[in-house]
Amino acid sequence: MKPNVFQITALTVALFTMCVARGIAEEPAAAPEGTFSFVVLPDTQGYVTDKNEAYFEAEVNWILDNRETQRIVFVSHVGDIVDKYKSDEEWQIARKHMLRLSGKLPFAFSVGNHDMLSGGDSQKYQETFPASLFENEKWYGGQIKNNADSYQLISAGGMDFVILHLECNAPDDVLDWANDVLEKHADRRAMVTTHMYLGPRDRPRESRDYYDATKGRMRWHKTQGKQGNTPQQMWEKCFSKHENLFLICCGDQSRTQAMHRTVKGEHGNPVHECLSDYRGGFLRIYRFEPKQNQISVMTYSPLQQELCSGTKIAPDVDDHQFVLKYEMSK
Numbered sequence: 260m261k262p263n264v265f266q267i268t269a270l271t272v273a274l275f276t277m278c279v280a281r282g283i284a285e286e287p288a289a290a291p292e293g294t295f296s297f298v299v300l301p302d303t304q305g306y307v308t309d310k311n312e313a314y315f316e317a318e319v320n321w322i323l324d325n326r327e328t329q330r331i332v333f334v335s336h337v338g339d340i341v342d343k344y345k346s347d348e349e350w351q352i353a354r355k356h357m358l359r360l361s362g363k364l365p366f367a368f369s370v371g372n373h374d375m376l377s378g379g380d381s382q383k384y385q386e387t388f389p390a391s392l393f394e395n396e397k398w399y400g401g402q403i404k405n406n407a408d409s410y411q412l413i414s415a416g417g418m419d420f421v422i423l424h425l426e427c428n429a430p431d432d433v434l435d436w437a438n439d440v441l442e443k444h445a446d447r448r449a450m451v452t453t454h455m456y457l458g459p460r461d462r463p464r465e466s467r468d469y470y471d472a473t474k475g476r477m478r479w480h481k482t483q484g485k486q487g488n489t490p491q492q493m494w495e496k497c498f499s500k501h502e503n504l505f506l507i508c509c510g511d512q513s514r515t516q517a518m519h520r521t522v523k524g525e526h527g528n529p530v531h532e533c534l535s536d537y538r539g540g541f542l543r544i545y546r547f548e549p550k551q552n553q554i555s556v557m558t559y560s561p562l563q564q565e566l567c568s569g570t571k572i573a574p575d576v577d578d579h580q581f582v583l584k585y586e587m588s589k
Contacts, residue, residue, distance in 0.1 A: 285565055287557050290330040290546055295415040298322055298331055299452070299543040301535040302339035302510045304373050307349035312356075314540035314562050319356045321542075321561035326364060329544065332415040334364055337510030337535070338371025338427060338454030340384070350387045357388070365398040370407050370426040371454040371511065372482045379483040381407045381426065401440070408433050410440050412447070416549050418587065421447040421503075427454035427511070428480040428487035434497045441501045449504040455481060456490040456509035457518050457534040469514035470572065476532070502526035505585055506545075506554075510536040516570060517558070517578040531583045541567050541579075549587040556581050 290296055306315035322334060336357070341349040360366045368374075368388060375381040385405040393399040393406065400421065402409040408429065411422045421444040423437055441449055459472040462479035476494055480487040488496065490509075498504055504524060509532075518534040533556070535543045540562040546555040558567040558579040567579040 287329065287544055287546075287559055287566070289328045291548075293416070293550060294546055294548050295330045295332050296547070297333045297335065297450075297545040298329075299508050299533075299535060299545065300334065300336045301537050301542065302337060302371065302373075302513070303353065304339040304342035304371075305538055306540070307341050307346075307352040312352055315352065315356045317540055317560075317562035318542050319359050321559075323359065323363060329546075331364060333411070333413050333422065334360060334366040335422065335424070335450075335452045335508060336366070336368045337452055337508055338369040339373040339510060340368060340371065342373055344373060344376060344383055350383055354387050358392075361392070365396065365411055365413060367393075367409055367411055367422065367424045367452070368406075369424045369452045369454045369509075372427045375427065375482060377482055377484070379426070379428075379430070379487070400444075403433065403436050408436065410444075412444070416547060416587070418549075419447045421449050423449065423451045425451065425453040425493075426483075428483040428489070429453065429493060430483050430486035430488060431496070434488065434493065437497050438500065441497075441504065445501070445503055447503060449501055450506045450508070451498060451504065452508045453490075453493065454509060455511040456493075456507060457520075457532055458512035458515045469512070474515055474518060475520075498530070499524045502528050504528065504530055506530070506583075507532045508543075509534050512536050513538065514572065517573040519556075519578070519581060519583075521583070529584070531585070533583075537567070537570075539563060547585075547587065552584065552586050552588055554583040554585050556583060 303315055305311055340353045370381050370384050374384045390402045390406040398411050400410040400412045407426050409424050413420045458477050460475040463469050477490040480489045513536045521529050521531050524530050540560040541558050544557040568576050
């Protein structure tokens with residue numbers, strides 16, 4: 260009999276690893292009563308062409324088809340929505356698929372470096388996904404720069420969340436706004452999605468450095484010119500200061516692909532930092548399990564219909580299927 264690989268105990272974690280290694284596990288089990296899920300879409304820049312659009316379509320199909328069985332309450336996109344900023348065709352493919360979620364599930368974006376010009380201009384993104392698309396939604400908290408930075412207010416499992424979406428290498432004025440939002444909603448549990456965050460700690464000098472160099476919170480930036488903050492500066496100026504923050508999701512680094520770690524903010528609060536930037540249509544499911552005070556994280560490809568058991572870049576199954584401890588019983 261096939262085990263329920265997502266009953267998270269020491270025994271079932273071992274069983275899950277064994278099943279995946281043998282190719283037995285195919286898809287996430289249904290979410291039990293009392294749990295709920297956030298879905299995080301990694302960079303879709305490779306899925307906005309006719310050749311690979313099927314991956315994008317399959318991801319959104321799966322979310323809509325499984326919103327009840329997986330108890331999905333929110334969808335977050337880590338950015339690099341498109342590959343070529345100036346390509347109207349790519350933006351239209353992204354809009355076609357993402358707007359299928361409208362009226363069905365709350366969703367939001369972090370603007371990636373491919374979604375803007377090098378100086379930080381994200382007009383194409385703003386024209387495709389403007390604030391006007393969301394401003395009448397009850398869950399939409401607010402925005403600046405015509406939705407280039409936004410926050411959402413979600414309630415699930417008897418808990419209230421504020422979810423902040425920040426553009427890549429957000430400059431100081433954006434971080435000032437983000438600090439105000441998090442302070443205003445200090446009574447809510449806080450999550451952040453931003454594009455560039457974990458990866459090669461120092462700016463790579465050679466191509467292999469993207470794969471082999473020391474990894475962590477990055478101390479370099481790609482965009483926004485001299486105004487751009489590195490991920491380390493974003494942590495120091497904003498994220499570390501808020502006691503209610505517990506999760507930061509990011510993408511951007513396909514040559515790191517998957518990484519997660521837990522650090523502590525200035526108030527001693529554990530903050531989980533999670534990178535996902537896959538190809539093959541893999542998305543992330545963050546299943547909140549309040550009774551167990553944990554979040555079960557699953558990486559799944561709807562088009563391939565398989566859980567990720569490892570990749571060439573990140574071969575360890577624990578990089579893709581893991582558990583985050585998080586106190587929810589308070």
